[in-house]
Amino acid sequence: MNLKGRSVRLHDMSLRDGMHAKRHQISLEQMVSIASAMDEAGMPLIEVTHGDGLGGASVNYGFPAHSDEAYLNAVIPQMKQAKISALLLPGIGTVDHLKMARDCGVHTIRVATHCTEADVSQQHIGMAAKMAMDTVGFLMMAHMASAEKILEQAQLMVSYGANCIYCTDSAGYMLPDEVTQKIGLLRAELPSQIEIGFHGHHNMAMGVANSLAAIEAGAARIDGSVAGLGAGAGNTPLEVLVAVLERMGCSSGVDLYKIMDVAEDLITPMMDQPIRVDRDALTLGYAGVYSSFLLFAKRAEKKYGIQARDLLVELGRRGTVGGQEDMIEDLAMTMAKQQGLL
Numbered sequence: 095m096n097l098k099g100r101s102v103r104l105h106d107m108s109l110r111d112g113m114h115a116k117r118h119q120i121s122l123e124q125m126v127s128i129a130s131a132m133d134e135a136g137m138p139l140i141e142v143t144h145g146d147g148l149g150g151a152s153v154n155y156g157f158p159a160h161s162d163e164a165y166l167n168a169v170i171p172q173m174k175q176a177k178i179s180a181l182l183l184p185g186i187g188t189v190d191h192l193k194m195a196r197d198c199g200v201h202t203i204r205v206a207t208h209c210t211e212a213d214v215s216q217q218h219i220g221m222a223a224k225m226a227m228d229t230v231g232f233l234m235m236a237h238m239a240s241a242e243k244i245l246e247q248a249q250l251m252v253s254y255g256a257n258c259i260y261c262t263d264s265a266g267y268m269l270p271d272e273v274t275q276k277i278g279l280l281r282a283e284l285p286s287q288i289e290i291g292f293h294g295h296h297n298m299a300m301g302v303a304n305s306l307a308a309i310e311a312g313a314a315r316i317d318g319s320v321a322g323l324g325a326g327a328g329n330t331p332l333e334v335l336v337a338v339l340e341r342m343g344c345s346s347g348v349d350l351y352k353i354m355d356v357a358e359d360l361i362t363p364m365m366d367q368p369i370r371v372d373r374d375a376l377t378l379g380y381a382g383v384y385s386s387f388l389l390f391a392k393r394a395e396k397k398y399g400i401q402a403r404d405l406l407v408e409l410g411r412r413g414t415v416g417g418q419e420d421m422i423e424d425l426a427m428t429m430a431k432q433q434g435l436l
């Protein structure tokens with residue numbers, strides 16, 4: 095693979111996808127100190143919100159330590175060069191949330207839908223584009239649809255006003271060939287001014303390899319998390335990706351030693367559990383399950399005595415998708431009853 099002379103924009107997820115791993119309990123001080131250190135290291139884009147995006151605070155998804163507005167107002171004024179993004183899932187986040195984010199100074203809005211449901215993004219993408227925001231369509235669980243279907247859904251998002259489309263491996267299921275195929279088709283068929291992005295999860299330890307495949311196939315933006323702080327086994331670890339890109343002669347503009355220090359000195363010490371490919375995280379990738387289901391399944395294991403791995407395999411078999419978090423406890427109860435544990 096030859097990426098020499100290429101460049102890529104990295105987008106940090108540790109303060110948004112990492113909220114899943116922290117059960118949405120990152121303090122304002124932690125947000126500000128981590129975002130400031132990443133800003134200083136040259137990270138160009140940093141996402142800040144509840145793990146499930148704007149308006150995620152709820153019984154279904156979990157209540158955060160602070161509101162999205164409080165996090166955004168604490169972080170954005172401190173940034174010297176980094177731009178802040180916010181995720182929005184239509185149905186969870188509303189148009190009012192979108193306006194609030196814009197008023198707080200959010201630069202990039204990423205409107206996320208399941209990979210076959212782009213049509214629900216029309217209103218939010220249309221409004222963000224109208225407000226002249228950097229507007230991204232974010233197609234989740236992209237392993238569940240063919241490359242052609244992903245392209246069709248991406249074209250819908252572009253028609254609503256998105257200037258960038260993400261292929262999102264929410265389950266950490268994809269292997270590099272699939273990434274190459276999906277990103278390659280998007281790059282070949284979408285207008286050249288539309289950027290392509292890739293968001294990986296490290297459940298099969300493919301985060302870095304998949305990100306390289308994405309760049310080779312034409313992705314201009316790559317998501318990851320410093321120290322991998324994210325749902326499941328985490329996102330593509332950005333300090334590792336920066337080192338690999340540097341060895342390959344592909345520029346990211348991020349200072350390697352500074353970003354290593356953010357990982358080691360700020361993020362790793364605040365992890366509630368090691369972010370690693372344990373058997374349950376590996377099962378997410380192997381069975382194609384939404385990464386943020388991990389801690390819900392572990393909790394259900396403790397409560398009902400059904401192994402998280404068995405729950406996740408069954409959730410994968412049933413084709414569950416993001417938003418169906420309530421099914422995890424429901425399934426655990428059903429299985430516990432069937433096994434005479436309840």
Ligand SMILES: C[C@H](O)CC(=O)C(=O)O
Binds near residue numbers: 146264293416
């Ligand atoms: C709401 C999800 O956490 C979005 C995401 O990061 C993914 O699908 O992956």
Ligand SMILES: [Mn+2]
Binds near residue numbers: 293324
């Ligand atoms: Mn994710």
